[in-house]
Amino acid sequence: MIDKIAGYLSQSNKAVAFTGAGISTESGIPDFRSPGGVWSRYQPVLFQDFLTSGDARRQYWQMKKEAYRELKGAKPNSGHRALAALEAAGKLAAVITQNIDGLHQDAGSKRVLELHGTSRYCICLKCDARYDPDLVQERLESGVEVPLCDKCGGLLKSATISFGQQLPQDVLSEALDLCLQTDLILAIGSSLVVEPAASLPLQAKQNGGRLVIINKTETPLDDLADVIVREPIGETLTRVVHDLGLH
Known part of the structure; x- marks a missing residue:
């Protein structure tokens, strides 16, 4: 072959x-779908739910916080x-x-x-400002549940594509x-x-x-x-x- x-x-x-x-x-x-992968512990958050539900945003960022640890340092x-x-x-x-x-x-x-998309940066959904994911992770580790944009107060989101997002x-x-x-x-x-x-x-x-x-x-x-x-x-x-x- x-x-x-x-x-x-x-x-x-x-x-x-x-x-x-x-x-x-x-x-x-890990493959997200494999046993022990992120999706085996959490239901994926739909994009529309991220926009409209505080609970969905908290779940999204908890999942991202854990996934970050798996991605960080990978070669x-x-x-x-x-x-x-x-x-x-x-x-x-x-x-x-x-x-x-x-x-x-x-x-x-x-x-x-x-x-x-990419996990290499986060983006504000309101003003398009970009953020280093390391800095966003620091906020999450310090206890912030839903990080917001420093410039306009808009919602931050990883630059990855969520289910239901174009x-x-x-x-x-x-x-x-x-x-x-x-x-x-x-x-x-x-x-x-x-x-x-x-x-x-x-x-x-x-x-x-x-x-x-x-x-x-x-x-x-x-x-x-x-x-x-x-x-x-x-x-x-x-x-x-x-x-x-x-x-």
Whole structure:
């Protein structure tokens, strides 16, 4: 399977990677859906509830406070580094990710489309002021339950996308264009069930691209895949990079 993926990449002019939480579990970040993950302890807070309910905001920030501890200090793993190496060698056009951890950028990837936003800053929903999440975390740790903007008193929120919140349309549009143009998409560490993001690999396949799935569990697109790999992501991608003669 490794040589087949490497062969596909050699033949491709505009390959795209689509990544989910599975690529970051090897960096010590739990998949939110896995046992012990944040969502096993809390119900996700809908965006509209965040806007209208004080209780929902308190639950949201309690969840974020715990998730921050899991994200803080995480480093890119060999899977992230392999994708950065593929991009640097001209074998990968972009990374489209459902992840919010910023590890692709830390690994050196240049063109990263973050469909679900980023945990790297917080934003005021009223005046758009940005805040360092470390400073917001300090407030939460000191006992503040719902942090507010220093400038206008508006609600602060992580720059991640909540359920019921619209995805950034410019990012989604760019991602769709990439998937419609690509001749090869690598779907990595994603269950391929969270829409609309999960439909992007399907769009690529239906438009004539090859589909490679690297994921430890089955996905709804397995029957359409040209190659399926169930082995660890970092090990698999590192072997692909080596097979291509890259370092």
